[in-house]
Amino acid sequence: MDVAPPLMNSSGLLPTGSLLESLIQISNEVSSMEKIPTTQSKNVSIMIRRIKLLSSLFEEIQETNTQLPPSSILCLTELYSVIRRVKSLIQVCKEGSCLWNLIRVESISNQFYVTVKEMSRALDILPLSLLKIAADTREQVELLHKQVKRVDLLVDCNEIQRRDELLQVMMSSSSKSSKSKGITDFGKVKVIMTGIGLKTPLDYEEEISKLEAEAEKQAGTGGLIVVSNINNLISLVSLSKAMVFNKEDHKIAEGESTDNNSPLSYYPSSQSMIINIPDEYRCPISLDLMRDPVIVASGHTYDRVSIAQWINSGHHTCPKSGQRLIHMALIPNYALKSLIHQFCQENNIPLTDPESSSSSSSHLERTPSMKRKLPEKAVDHISATKAAMDAVKMTAEFLVGKLAMGSIDIQRQAAYELRLLAKTGMDNRRIISEAGAIPFLVTLLSSHDPRIQENAVTALLNLSIFDNNKVLIVAAGAIDSIVDVLNSGKTMEARENAAATVFSLSIIDDYKVIIGSCPKAIPSLVGLLKDGTTAGKRDAATALFNLAVYSVNKVSVVLSGAVPLLIDLLMDDKAGITDDALAVLSLLLGCSEGLEEIRKSKILVPILIDLLRFGSPKGKENSLTLLLGLCKDGGDEVARRLLMNPRSIPSLQSLAADGSMKAQRKADALLRLLNRCCSQSRSPVE
Numbered sequence: 001m002d003v004a005p006p007l008m009n010s011s012g013l014l015p016t017g018s019l020l021e022s023l024i025q026i027s028n029e030v031s032s033m034e035k036i037p038t039t040q041s042k043n044v045s046i047m048i049r050r051i052k053l054l055s056s057l058f059e060e061i062q063e064t065n066t067q068l069p070p071s072s073i074l075c076l077t078e079l080y081s082v083i084r085r086v087k088s089l090i091q092v093c094k095e096g097s098c099l100w101n102l103i104r105v106e107s108i109s110n111q112f113y114v115t116v117k118e119m120s121r122a123l124d125i126l127p128l129s130l131l132k133i134a135a136d137t138r139e140q141v142e143l144l145h146k147q148v149k150r151v152d153l154l155v156d157c158n159e160i161q162r163r164d165e166l167l168q169v170m171m172s173s174s175s176k177s178s179k180s181k182g183i184t185d186f187g188k189v190k191v192i193m194t195g196i197g198l199k200t201p202l203d204y205e206e207e208i209s210k211l212e213a214e215a216e217k218q219a220g221t222g223g224l225i226v227v228s229n230i231n232n233l234i235s236l237v238s239l240s241k242a243m244v245f246n247k248e249d250h251k252i253a254e255g256e257s258t259d260n261n262s263p264l265s266y267y268p269s270s271q272s273m274i275i276n277i278p279d280e281y282r283c284p285i286s287l288d289l290m291r292d293p294v295i296v297a298s299g300h301t302y303d304r305v306s307i308a309q310w311i312n313s314g315h316h317t318c319p320k321s322g323q324r325l326i327h328m329a330l331i332p333n334y335a336l337k338s339l340i341h342q343f344c345q346e347n348n349i350p351l352t353d354p355e356s357s358s359s360s361s362s363h364l365e366r367t368p369s370m371k372r373k374l375p376e377k378a379v380d381h382i383s384a385t386k387a388a389m390d391a392v393k394m395t396a397e398f399l400v401g402k403l404a405m406g407s408i409d410i411q412r413q414a415a416y417e418l419r420l421l422a423k424t425g426m427d428n429r430r431i432i433s434e435a436g437a438i439p440f441l442v443t444l445l446s447s448h449d450p451r452i453q454e455n456a457v458t459a460l461l462n463l464s465i466f467d468n469n470k471v472l473i474v475a476a477g478a479i480d481s482i483v484d485v486l487n488s489g490k491t492m493e494a495r496e497n498a499a500a501t502v503f504s505l506s507i508i509d510d511y512k513v514i515i516g517s518c519p520k521a522i523p524s525l526v527g528l529l530k531d532g533t534t535a536g537k538r539d540a541a542t543a544l545f546n547l548a549v550y551s552v553n554k555v556s557v558v559l560s561g562a563v564p565l566l567i568d569l570l571m572d573d574k575a576g577i578t579d580d581a582l583a584v585l586s587l588l589l590g591c592s593e594g595l596e597e598i599r600k601s602k603i604l605v606p607i608l609i610d611l612l613r614f615g616s617p618k619g620k621e622n623s624l625t626l627l628l629g630l631c632k633d634g635g636d637e638v639a640r641r642l643l644m645n646p647r648s649i650p651s652l653q654s655l656a657a658d659g660s661m662k663a664q665r666k667a668d669a670l671l672r673l674l675n676r677c678c679s680q681s682r683s684p685v686e
Contacts, residue, residue: 429462438473567585
């Protein structure tokens with residue numbers, strides 16, 4: 001039972017008597033927490049010892065029954081607040097989910113560390129010399145004060161190891177490779193469960209209940225990924241319980257009568273055995289073995305086909321619990337799918353796709369005890385698609401609401417989840433924009449939070465792949481904000497994704513003009529060309545190429561200093577954007593400023609000659625374009641340098657014979673031009 005905080009008197013100070021009584025009571029409650037939790041056991045044990053020592057101090061002060069100085073009362077008040085938080089923290093460790101606490105081991109350890117530091121600051125103002133306490137008590141408190149002042153963050157290495165093993169199991173069960181193999185080291189899961197105190201079926205059931213309570217607590221905050229992780233933990237515990245305590249290899253002697261009341265049985269033709277399929281592997285709707293298990297918002301798992309048909313028929317509740325679903329997203333339960341796959345392999349149950357599962361219905365026998373009508377096996381593709389789209393719509397509307405009304409943390413999470421949702425599928429991108437996400441994402445581009453800004457610009461990038469969304473993004477006034485992120489984004493990833501968004505939007509010709517007229521746009525892309533990562537430089541180069549298609553923008557690109565950077569990038573093997581740089585340089589030849597700037601380079605011609613031999617097909621074509629442009633209209637110096645280079649003519653002849661159609665045409669033109677130049681140089685001067 002929580003102790004009510006003592007009330008202040010009219011003087012603004014806490015009454016000494018009631019304060020000490022409250023301190024003693026709450027200290028005794030903490031000290032009497034005998035059962036140490038399996039997670040955070042070291043932090044809890046050390047903290048209880050400290051509280052016991054302080055409890056002795058409080059009792060001795062109470063026994064003296066003397067007036068305390070104000071600084072003492074202030075210190076005791078602070079200590080009361082600290083001990084209340086310690087009690088709550090220990091209760092979380094004792095009463096909460098062991099697995100969830102294990103996942104958050106570093107976060108919870110940090111909370112203990114913070115409370116210790118708060119205890120240290122409170123003891124800083126405790127005037128021990130003015131208190132009438134015994135010498136040994138004073139020495140113990142002084143020692144405690146010294147200890148908490150120099151204490152470091154305590155994170156149990158064993159718990160970190162168990163946490164990492166647990167995460168490894170969860171990650172491997174959701175990886176593509178494990179989907180085909182199943183969880184091969186189930187013994188490790190059992191060791192983890194035993195290590196956190198799950199030893200009996202009742203322990204497993206209690207842990208599942210605690211995880212379900214945590215999932216319900218987290219639901220509705222915009223944290224779909226957090227809820228998904230908790231639900232995957234629930235599945236893992238449920239399946240661990242089944243694997244540990246269920247005997248799945250009951251062999252039935254030949255001629256022995258079978259249990260016709262078994263919910264589901266599989267009869268292999270070559271074996272005289274019956275295999276009971278665990279309840280955890282059966283869909284609560286169809287009672288069939290699940291082929292594609294998914295988790296709904298309530299935390300329960302169903303086969304995708306069955307729950308999609310349920311939702312498509314107009315239901316917005318969980319069939320098992322009756323709870324209203326706050327969103328319709330169907331989150332794949334990879335851990336369960338992997339274990340079902342393994343179960344089927346071990347028991348020679350055919351692994352068929354949902355669409356073809358009807359072909360194997362003879363292997364799975366339903367008994368008369370199944371009173372529920374089972375849906376058809378064949379998947380109604382239109383129905384399933386509509387259900388999936390409805391789920392995306394509900395999820396998108398839910399997340400947009402969080403963008404509009406949520407705190408900074410919720411906005412960050414919602415923007416991230418929209419970013420993921422928009423990453424795949426044109427339907428998803430259309431539905432998200434129809435839910436009204438774009439104006440809110442544009443507003444978040446100016447956020448001071450780096451992650452919010454990064455998630456917002458990346459979400460807009462993903463949405464812009466759908467052409468109709470390009471119009472909506474520009475109509476929302478996003479270009480100036482995107483360019484601001486490109487110019488001075490809070491993370492390099494935000495800047496680079498802003499460049500990619502500029503490229504995506506500039507595919508539409510009208511937007512080439514609008515973006516090019518923005519004063520910071522082209523200079524910012526050129527800046528990224530210099531400072532960005534490999535991916536960022538490529539994004540900047542492709543965006544510059546798109547913009548330079550519009551003639552007016554060519555001059556701006558040249559004046560922003562792009563030409564020397566692009567030529568340097570031709571020699572940068574690590575950058576890996578030779579073809580992109582060549583393409584931009586080829587476009588810049590189309591303006592006099594670009595031609596003049598390119599001709600200034602003393603290193604370009606030898607590079608282009610090498611690229612004629614070793615470049616990609618597209619690189620060879622653009623190299624020829626550049627050489628032709630440089631040799632025309634008074635480019636005699638470049639022509640002479642080509643003629644003097646022993647590798648140029650053989651390379652041109654080879655391309656004229658075996659290159660692509662464009663390369664052959666350009667190589668022929670360049671050879672003719674060089675031939676005329678050579679003839680003119682040999683003709684006598686009149």
